[in-house]
Amino acid sequence: MICSICPRHCNVDREKATGFCQSGEAFKVARASLHFWEEPCISGENGSGAVFFSGCNLRCVFCQNFEISRDNKGVEIDDNHLIEIFENLIEQGANNINLVNPTHYSHRIAEVLKKWKSPVPIVYNSSGYEEVDSLKELEGLVDIYLPDLKYIRPDKALRYSRAEDYFEKASKALLEMRRQVNDSFDESGIMKSGMIVRHLILPQNTNSSLEIIDWMKSNLPDTYMSLMAQYIPCTDLEGYDEINRKITKREYEKVVNYAINQNMDKIFIQELKSADKKFIPSFDFTGVI
Numbered sequence: 441m442i443c444s445i446c447p448r449h450c451n452v453d454r455e456k457a458t459g460f461c462q463s464g465e466a467f468k469v470a471r472a473s474l475h476f477w478e479e480p481c482i483s484g485e486n487g488s489g490a491v492f493f494s495g496c497n498l499r500c501v502f503c504q505n506f507e508i509s510r511d512n513k514g515v516e517i518d519d520n521h522l523i524e525i526f527e528n529l530i531e532q533g534a535n536n537i538n539l540v541n542p543t544h545y546s547h548r549i550a551e552v553l554k555k556w557k558s559p560v561p562i563v564y565n566s567s568g569y570e571e572v573d574s575l576k577e578l579e580g581l582v583d584i585y586l587p588d589l590k591y592i593r594p595d596k597a598l599r600y601s602r603a604e605d606y607f608e609k610a611s612k613a614l615l616e617m618r619r620q621v622n623d624s625f626d627e628s629g630i631m632k633s634g635m636i637v638r639h640l641i642l643p644q645n646t647n648s649s650l651e652i653i654d655w656m657k658s659n660l661p662d663t664y665m666s667l668m669a670q671y672i673p674c675t676d677l678e679g680y681d682e683i684n685r686k687i688t689k690r691e692y693e694k695v696v697n698y699a700i701n702q703n704m705d706k707i708f709i710q711e712l713k714s715a716d717k718k719f720i721p722s723f724d725f726t727g728v729i
Contacts, residue, residue, distance in 0.1 A: 441465060445574050446497040446543050447609045461544040463495035468514035470494050470507070472525045472727030474532055477719055479666055479708045481631040482536065482563065482586070489534030489560070491525060492723065497544045498567045500590070500601045502642075502683055504674045507723045509541065515728050519548075523556045525727060530560055535630050536584065538563040546574050553581040561632055568637075569606055570613035575620070585617035585635040592651045600683075611655070618660055636664040636708070640671055641695050644682040649695045657702055666708040667696060672715045686715045 443454050450459025458464055474487030482488050492505070494514030507513045517525075526537050537558055542549055543566050553562060561583035568587040589610055591597040597606035614637060623634030637656060641649050649667075656665055669692050677684040692712050699707055 441547070443544075445546055445571065447569055447571055447603070447605060448497055460499070461495045461497045462512045463544050464516075465548075466516045466518065467522055467545060467548065468494040468512070468516050469522070469525070469728050470514040470723040470725060471721055472529060473721070474529065474534055475538065475721070477714075478538065478586075479636055479664075481625060481629055482538070482584070482636070484535050484628065484630045486533040486535050488536055488538040488563065489526070489529030489532070490538040490540050490565075490721075491522075491529075492540045492721065493542055493545055495544055496541055496567070498569050498590075498601045498603060498606075500567075501680060502600060502671070502673065502675060502677065504670075504672065504720050505541070505723070506675050510675075513723055515725055517728065519552050519555075522552060526556070526558065528727065530558075534560060536561040536563050538565055538586075540565045542566060543570055543574075546570075546578060550577045550581055553578075564617075568610035568613055569601075569603060570609065570616075572612055572616045575613060575616045579620050583621065583633045584631055585621060586638065587614055587617060587635075588638045588640065589614065589652055589656070590640065591648065592655060593648050596645065596648060600680075611659070614660065618663060623662075623664070634664070636666050638666045638668055640668045641687050641692065642671055642683055643685055643687050643691065646691050646694050650698050653695070653699050653702060653704070657704060662706065664706045664708065665699070665704060667699060667710060668714075669710045669712050670714040670716075670719065672717060674717070674720070687712075 454465045471492040475490035496509035563584040565586040598604040
């Protein structure tokens with residue numbers, strides 16, 4: 441496959457070479473397990489069936505999952521093995537199948553979901569750096585979109601993710617995701633379909649966070665937003681001193697209070713104590729081998 445799935449448009453034959461995401465044609469997975477630390481309507485009491493794909497089309501310098509996103513740690517599997525993983529998670533009681541960082545496999549995932557019909561919702565949990573045409577291939581196959589909206593300023597996106605066009609692409613992608621799905625919940629409050637937009641608050645980047653809240657209010661006013669406070673330095677951030685620490689209470693309250701004062705009532709707010717390495721999954725191939 442000559443790959444132009446994402447905005448990078450590497451145009452490499454992934455059977456012979458790899459592009460920015462460092463991924464070949466075959467699925468590569470690092471963990472599959474029940475995950476209890478998503479938004480309450482995603483994890484619930486039973487947990488979300490999280491499948492962590494290796495490789496990434498964004499590879500942020502601060503990524504907490506750097507072992508898989510940047511170091512590409514994982515095990516290659518075929519379609520049938522992936523379906524077995526899905527079914528094992530469902531047998532364990534997963535509320536949904538949560539595809540974590542799936543963008544660079546979106547075409548292959550669409551093929552799998554066309555031949556395997558899930559009895560639980562499919563969650564597409566991505567960085568938001570997507571092409572609209574690729575997302576259209578997922579229409580009717582994905583039930584819940586859980587994208588990030590990381591940056592609104594091109595200089596920040598370039599500095600931290602080498603993706604100056606991040607907001608240009610992500611803003612269009614989010615509107616396409618919203619077009620595809622409507623929000624619905626079961627009697628227990630578990631999301632069955634819909635969309636939640638996540639934003640990770642970064643140190644010394646709170647004004648950007650406020651601008652993102654403004655964009656959400658103007659463009660996706662009826663969409664749930666999740667403000668995340670879990671940022672913690674996990675990689676070598678030499679040369680990135682401004683983000684080489686957790687966010688402060690003052691930074692956290694500035695963003696959270698702004699969202700509340702904007703009367704955003706469809707909002708999840710993560711507590712500051714979530715900034716702890718104990719919440720980062722162990723990428724030890726659990727549920728894969």
